[in-house]
Amino acid sequence: xxxxxxxxTHLIKTRGQQVTLRCSPKSGHDTVSWYQQALGxxxxxxxxxxxxxxxxxxxxxxxxxxxxxxxxxxELNVNALLLGDSALYLCASKxxxxxxxxxxxxxxxxxxx
Amino acid sequence: xxxxxxxxxxxxxxxxxxxxxxxxxxxxxxDYYLFxxxxxxxxxxxxxxxxxxxxxxxxxENRFSVNFQKAAKSFSLKISDSQLGDxxxxxxxxxxxFGNEKLTFGTGTRLTIIP
Numbered sequence: 001x002x003x004x005x006x007x008x009t010h011l012i013k014t015r016g017q018q019v020t021l022r023c024s025p026k027s028g029h030d031t032v033s034w035y036q037q038a039l040g041x042x043x044x045x046x047x048x049x050x051x052x053x054x055x056x057x058x059x060x061x062x063x064x065x066x067x068x069x070x071x072x073x074x075e076l077n078v079n080a081l082l083l084g085d086s087a088l089y090l091c092a093s094k095x096x097x098x099x100x101x102x103x104x105x106x107x108x109x110x111x112x113x
Numbered sequence: 114x115x116x117x118x119x120x121x122x123x124x125x126x127x128x129x130x131x132x133x134x135x136x137x138x139x140x141x142x143x144d145y146y147l148f149x150x151x152x153x154x155x156x157x158x159x160x161x162x163x164x165x166x167x168x169x170x171x172x173x174e175n176r177f178s179v180n181f182q183k184a185a186k187s188f189s190l191k192i193s194d195s196q197l198g199d200x201x202x203x204x205x206x207x208x209x210x211f212g213n214e215k216l217t218f219g220t221g222t223r224l225t226i227i228p
Contacts, residue, residue, distance in 0.1 A: 040220075041221075042204050042206075042218030042220050042221055043158070043204075043218050044218075048215065055214075056214060058215060088156060090158060092158075101148070101163055102208075102216060104150075104157065104158035104159075106155065106156055106157045107156045107158075109156075
């Protein structure tokens with residue numbers, strides 16, 4: 001039973017560029033959430049996708065956008081990268097809309113130079 | 114604002130001993146769920162234990178147990194018989210019901226196991 005997978009593992013970009021991160025949920029899960037974890041901090045909620053729609057969004061600018069595909073996988077897009085976007089980006093999946101436990105992927109480490 | 118506070122940035126414990134990590138939270142909701150996640154150097158966030166707020170009985174998972182004090186909004190994690198593999202960052206988190214399903218995390222406690 002495959003867990004949550006994310007790609008790529010590491011990514012280096014320069015300011016102003018755009019980046020796309022990918023996530024495949026755990027088998028049987030249909031809800032995907034994205035979190036940003038800055039160095040030395042706890043994860044911060046970016047947004048959640050269910051049935052290919054954004055259900056809930058945290059306090060992040062519109063430069064952060066996402067998408068969910070029919071197979072429940074998801075992408076996180078960040079435009080006009082800033083130095084402050086350097087962080088570990090975590091994807092989490094769960095079943096349905098209830099407060100089921102969220103399971104996390106290994107994350108993508110994004111460095112913006 | 115809904116917050117989670119972990120007042121111990123770092124803790125250390127001798128191998129085979131017991132350690133308790135503290136967590137307090139602030140929410141106006143009555144129905145919510147609490148979690149402890151472990152994040153080793155590999156970065157993968159791993160669920161350690163989960164507690165439903167409506168349950169009075171404290172959750173246990175093998176060597177891990179919690180002390181849930183709802184009135185005090187306290188949710189501490191006790192690790193018994195500490196092992197070297199327990200070394201990691203530990204994050205306390207909660208999620209409320211009724212459409213607000215984002216996990217709110219604390220800032221974490223770094224646990225070191227002394228051989």
